Amino acid sequence: KVCITENTIVAFQKMGYSQQELALIERNINEITDILQGKVDLEDLYYSGDDTAIFNxxxxxxxxxxxxxxxxxxxxxxxxxxxxxxxxxxxxxxxxxxxxxxxxxxxxxxxxxxxxxxxxxxxxxxxxxxxxxxxxxxxxxxxxxxxxxxxxxxxxxxxxxxxxxxxxxxxxxxxxxxxxxxxxxxxxxxxxxxxxxxxxxxxxxxxxxxxxxxxxxxxxxxxxxxxxxxxxxxxxxxxxxxxxxxxxxxxxxxxxxAGEVASIDTDAVRSYMSELLPDYMVPQYLMPIEKLPVSANGKIDYKALPSVRAANDNKKSQTISPRNNVEQCIFDGWMTVLHTPDVCVTSDFFDIGGDSLLAAKAVREINQRLPEFRLEVFEFFEHLTIELLEKLFNERGSCNTAGLRKVEDVATSLKFNTEEIVNDVQAILDEIGLIENIRSNARISINRSFLLTGATGWLGAYLLEELLNNTSAEIICLGRAIDERDLLTRILANIDRYEIEISQEQKNRIKPMLGDLEKPDLGLQGESWSYVVNNIEAIYHAAASVGIASSYADMRKTNLGSIVGLAKLAIEAEAKPIFFCSSVAVLIQYDGDGFLIHKEESAVPTPDGLIVGYAQSKWAAESVLLALADRGLPVKIYRIAHVLPATKTKIAKENYIFESVLAVSRLAGAIPDWKQGKFYGVPVDIVSRLLVQSSLLEDNYRGVIHMDNHDPSDFTSLINLMLEIQVGQEASDFPLVSFEDWLTRCRQVKDQLPIEKQAVLNFLLEPTQAGTMLEALYQTEPSYMTYMDALSGTGTSPLSQLTPPEYWDGYFKTTEFL
CATH class of the missing domain: 3.40.50.150 (Vaccinia Virus protein VP39)
Incomplete structure (x- = not known):
């Protein structure tokens, strides 16, 4: 042990060291070996007591x-x-x-x-x-x-x-x-x-x-x-x-x-740009900088550019708090992505710290809270205050109750104008016209390019992963954004959200392409249209407007209108296969007495009795594509059952219907005695893998395939297992009640859930003459089909053993429904 001598102490004191500092120096000397070998935590050494004087x-x-x-x-x-x-x-x-x-x-x-x-x-x-x-x-x-x-x-x-x-x-x-x-x-x-x-x-x-x-x-x-x-x-x-x-x-x-950045007349710049660009492309916020940063080779260094952050302290808004339920929902969505207290209903999103990536997150948060809104990112950029977004919400015919469905609305949804849907189908076929002199490759090449829609969605993220894993092709991802850089950022952020891992080489093969499914020719113009036409081998169409409580009119523009542009792309030059993601919902019809389940792989003859607007719009899109297939265009339709979270991560999309059912079941605290209840769900990663492998193996690229689980899970057993895992009690602690009693319990507690789950449950649980929508969705028999058994390599269907007990055990342990 080393001790500082009196002479040394005197010398140090003359230099201004205190007794406290000398004690710390002495301690350092005695522990120097352990310090240098990493056996002593330096922070503990310096933070003990008040021994910080040596740094002052x-x-x-x-x-x-x-x-x-x-x-x-x-x-x-x-x-x-x-x-x-x-x-x-x-x-x-x-x-x-x-x-x-x-x-x-x-x-x-x-x-x-x-x-x-x-x-x-x-x-x-x-x-x-x-x-x-x-x-x-x-x-x-x-x-x-x-x-x-x-x-x-x-x-x-x-x-x-x-x-x-x-x-x-x-x-x-x-x-x-x-x-x-x-x-x-x-x-x-x-x-x-x-x-x-x-x-x-x-x-x-x-x-x-x-x-x-x-x-x-x-x-x-x-x-x-x-x-x-x-x-x-x-x-x-x-x-x-x-x-x-x-x-x-x-x-x-x-x-x-730092100096002052030169000021510019931002209003004049926007006015000039509005003469040259579409409204949604005119910047809402302009940030002056002294010069553009460049890389070592003289090109613009985009990573070094400052993000659009709010720094304009001259714009002071009067503090106005949310004044109604809709403004409060939008406000709550903003606050989850913005880390600032300075938010009021008149605040400009970019002026208080927002950027394009945060905007995409805000849209997702808003749609979670207002599922009837179905806000798109490009609309957000056109309505950059809470006040303007609330006005847009109300203009769509929604109300301040956030779109909660009434009992009569559920019954009304079973009645709609089938003639309107049939006329829409015929009008689109007339617009596309006759298909003549179809030229098609015998087999698509995996080395060129594919077009994918919906890459910023749940299913689209996994389809993108499978296309990157199973081909060496460029994947052109169509989407709406400020620019292609912003779109790529959204695509990669979506991949990260679902914890999908792709290599840098695969990221380099993703080509963002600005487009809009609701616009003529998919919003592609000039060089963009020509590039897609001349380079793609096939089209994977996964994008869709989805909402269990939405009408056909709400979904027509996206789910049906987009088929015109896709068909034109597929027909021009060399014919390209369209692989279309549909739903088994097109097989469930209300016939006046109950729900009828179709098992055929051909199209359901009419849209009569299709139970939701989503199914009606998918039926119309299928009808157009099957008619085009009869005219010679290669089309393959995949009717997908309930899509479940991926087998590894168990991460679901927002507003996931089945999670709403599980959430209300947990609150009800009872097990339904419902022997007819079955769940034919397929994990999203398996759906994507089988779909892509099927599309690449086939030569004729035609037909309809049903993708549902041949070994469904028992609904009662699932509720039982979920309660055991999440509440932590044995099954015997929960009463086994009749299905009708269980429905009553669920209706009594559903208002305790977030508003977006209430909207779904109001639609699922309320009675109609044919029973509840829940029964229509979870009491159906599987729509078996002849599938490519070769995919599994075992001679058995690859749609068996998809959700074993360990899948549900992991899902319930990693997902909190309340």
Whole structure:
């Protein structure tokens, strides 16, 4: 054991060390072997008691006094909106002094560090002292935007004794500059030479990289100034430290000004662009920047472009809270993706921190809460306030009860104008016209291109995965977005959402193509249309408007109107097969007394009695495609049963019908004695794999295939298992009740569920002359068919043994229905 002698103590005290600092030094010496071998947690060593004084030495105190003076002066000029960000806060040698002077002089002071232990230490010391303090993990070697920091958001950024440790100093400084408001300040404290004692104390802590190139990392004041000016700061000044401890310790305090980005007349720019572009392509928000960032080869570096973040403090909206149920639902959707309290019904989404990716997430959240809305991303960009979105919702004939179905609405949905649907089919066939001189390859090539619709959806994500896995082709993904970059971002985000893993090579084969299923020629024009026509081998059509409570009129435009453009694509030049994703819902008809189930693979003769608008629109689309097949176009239709979550991840899409049934069953707390109830669901990954493999194996590309489970799960057993796993009680603890009693219990508790589940359950559970819609969906016999048994390689149907007990066990353990 080493003890510091009296003579040494006296010598250290003359240099300004306190008894507390000497004790910490002595402890360091005695534990140096364990420290260097990693046996001692450095954070524990430095955070024990109040032993942080060594980081507040006299020379740092001088530096921080200069910083505090600059900040206090600026705070008085800015006023109560003043905001400060500190990066690399460490043990708080700057933080504690700044917190005191900013308590009544700043709106917010965000304290960040890469070390969780450092933040926990500072949080315990400071969090309860004042309200304007915020704490957050922040890694200077990662993009600030990806860590939730807003660009042009802070008046001052403080970085003390940290920037020489980052991987890429110029890149990090550039990132910090982007976070500053116009004329904002970056305040640095940096050593101009290597200090071995300082490195011994800090070198093993989180965020310190034990670098070997320190001779290149410690810059002089002039070098720091040159670097700051190079990355875009307009001024850089080293504060005078002559005669202070800073001078003897080779430390510099540097102040850099971000400058002001030139202003532009955004209204004039939008007006000009509206003369050249469609309305939905005119930007709602414009951000001026001094210059476009370029890569090493001189091309625009898109990753370095700033995101469209709200930095326009001149736009102040009157705070108006949601005034009705619809506005509240939209507001709640916004708040799940925006991390800001400054949201009111008149706020522009982009002005309060939104961007295109967050917009796509917001649309999903809104549709979860308002399932009748069926909001599209392009519509969101045209209605960028909660107030405008609420107006759009009401214009669609919805009401402020969020589309809850009444009993009479359910019965009415069984009655509709079949003549209108038949006329629609004939009108589309007349528009397409006769198909002459069909030229078709004997077999499609897996090396060229395929067109996929619905890649941003649930089934589409898995179809995309299978096409990438089973071919070497380019996959053209049609979709609506701001631009192709935005569409690709949405496609990849959708893949990530379902935890689908694809390689970089496969990502490179995804080609986003802007289009719109509801527009003539799918919204493809000129070169885009020609590219698709001349390159694709086949069309996989998975996109659809889906909603159990929606009418045929609601779904006609997307589910039927899109067939015209797809057919024209398939016919032009060389004939291309269309692989169409339909539904077994086209087989369920109400005949006046009950529900009739068709098992034939041909088309149901008429749409009479089809029970939901979705089934009616799919029947119409099938009718058009089968008529085109009779005229020579290669068409294969896949009628898919209830689609279940994937076998591995068990992740379902939003507004999943079966999850609504399971949720209300859990609340009801009873097991239905319903022997007729069967669930013929197929996991989405298996549906996609069999569909793609089937499409690539066949030569004639014609026919209708039914894809449902030949070994269905018993409905009663599923409810029993779900209650056992999620409630944690034995089956005997739950009463076994009649199906009618179980329905009554479910109706009594359904209003406790979120509004989107209520909308589904009102439709499923309410009685009609033919029983409930739930019975129609889950009391049907399978529609068996002759399937390609060769796919399984065993001589048995590949649609057997799809959902064994272990599948449901895993599903109920990983999915929370309430």
């Amino acid at each position: 030495r006299k020379y740092l105190a001088d530096a921080h006094a200069q910083i505090e003076s600059v900040i206090l002066m600026m705070a008085k000029d800015i006023g109560q909106e003043f905001s400060v960000l500190e990066v690399g806060a460490g043990l708080g040698s700057v933080t504690q002094g700044l917190a005191e002077i900013l308590e009544n002089n700043a709106k917010s002071y965000l304290i960040t560090d890469v070390s969780e232990a450092s933040l926990e230490f500072l949080y315990e010391k400071l969090a309860n002292k004042q309200e304007n303090l915020e704490f957050g993990l922040f890694d200077l070697d990662q993009a600030a935007e990806e860590q939730g920091l807003y660009q042009q958001h802070y008046h001052v950024i403080v970085a003390s004794m940290v920037l020489h440790e980052v991987d890429d100093i110029p890149q990090t400084i550039s990132e910090l500059r982007a976070l500053l408001k116009p004329d904002g300040l970056l305040l640095l404290v940096e050593p101009q030479c290597f200090n071995p004692t300082f490195d011994l104390h800090l070198g093993l802590q989180t965020g310190f990289n034990n670098r070997s190139d320190y001779d290149k990392r410690f810059l002089t004041s002039n070098q720091w100034s040159e670097l700051l000016l190079t990355v875009g700061f307009t001024e850089a000044l080293t504060l005078d430290n002559t005669g202070s401890a800073l001078d003897s310790e080779c430390l510099s305090v540097i102040v850099a000004r």
